[in-house]
Amino acid sequence: NTASNKIKMIDVKLSAEEYGIAVSKTNDGLLGTVNTVLTEQASKINTLIKNYEGKDYGEDDTAIDGTYVEGVVAYQTGMSSDEYLVLATDYPFAPFEYMVGTNFGGIDIEIGKLIADKLGKKLAVKYVAFDLICTAVNNGDADLGLAGLTITEARKQTVNFSKPYYTGAYQVLVVMEDDTTFDNCKTAEDVDAILKAMANGTKVGSQTGSTGYKFIAGDKDESGFSEFKGYSNLSAKGYSTHADAARDMVNGAVKFCVIDNLVASSVVAQINASAK
Numbered sequence: 001n002t003a004s005n006k007i008k009m010i011d012v013k014l015s016a017e018e019y020g021i022a023v024s025k026t027n028d029g030l031l032g033t034v035n036t037v038l039t040e041q042a043s044k045i046n047t048l049i050k051n052y053e054g055k056d057y058g059e060d061d062t063a064i065d066g067t068y069v070e071g072v073v074a075y076q077t078g079m080s081s082d083e084y085l086v087l088a089t090d091y092p093f094a095p096f097e098y099m100v101g102t103n104f105g106g107i108d109i110e111i112g113k114l115i116a117d118k119l120g121k122k123l124a125v126k127y128v129a130f131d132l133i134c135t136a137v138n139n140g141d142a143d144l145g146l147a148g149l150t151i152t153e154a155r156k157q158t159v160n161f162s163k164p165y166y167t168g169a170y171q172v173l174v175v176m177e178d179d180t181t182f183d184n185c186k187t188a189e190d191v192d193a194i195l196k197a198m199a200n201g202t203k204v205g206s207q208t209g210s211t212g213y214k215f216i217a218g219d220k221d222e223s224g225f226s227e228f229k230g231y232s233n234l235s236a237k238g239y240s241t242h243a244d245a246a247r248d249m250v251n252g253a254v255k256f257c258v259i260d261n262l263v264a265s266s267v268v269a270q271i272n273a274s275a276k
Helices: 028-040 042-053 107-119 130-138 188-196 211-217 242-250 261-275
Strands: 007-010 016-019 072-074 084-089 098-100 103-105 122-127 166-176 202-207 234-239 256-260
Touching: 007 242, 007 261, 028 042, 028 107, 042 107, 072 103, 072 107, 084 107, 084 130, 107 122, 166 211, 166 242, 166 261, 202 211, 202 242, 211 234, 211 256, 234 242, 242 256, 242 261, 256 261
Parallel strands: 072 122, 084 122, 202 234, 202 256
Antiparallel strands: 007 166, 016 166, 098 103, 166 256
């Protein structure tokens, strides 16, 4: 019965957030350029976001139509800072970043390319684990952090953020298709009441360091954004990607997942396509 291996998104907004571009606190010049590009290219960026929202993504988090950004390369040690702008990101995280073979695509890659073009440089993409991206930027290991990064007070202690480039982000639950636990939920308060009543030790999956993970585990440092109190009865299990968390849910390792809405849509489509 393949239907039992399908999953669904509970489209109730658990926390609203905004994504920004992380820049080192010592590089005000670059921050100024980033904000200039976001202002000058606002219409173009809004259009490309809508375009990526409408794409279908395969099981490996790649756009099925094979779309990628021309002229973007993988970072290699020794690249000249005069020639390359280094973007730290954690892929795959469709529709924000993904790979097509050795090429890079996604909303964040497109925006990074616009910034590199403005500077007269080539864009080099460097893989960094999600929860280490701000540290990498702060240490000078990358010029920009562009990875669906929610602007939070805690992260502002490490890096400076650009103005928001995506304001439609929010956390949602992803559950098995035949799980009716949250079907009647209309508000975050409805979901909260059910979560608080769950059995102690109930396992919940999310990407390590992500807002979804902090929503379950709690994070007192997020004051000023959304001070997540967390759930003492739930056990947050971290994964390298949200897709990994969802696949482990299909395998029965976690009860449900907490994922960014756009990414959740992509993950649900991927997994359900492979379940057919």
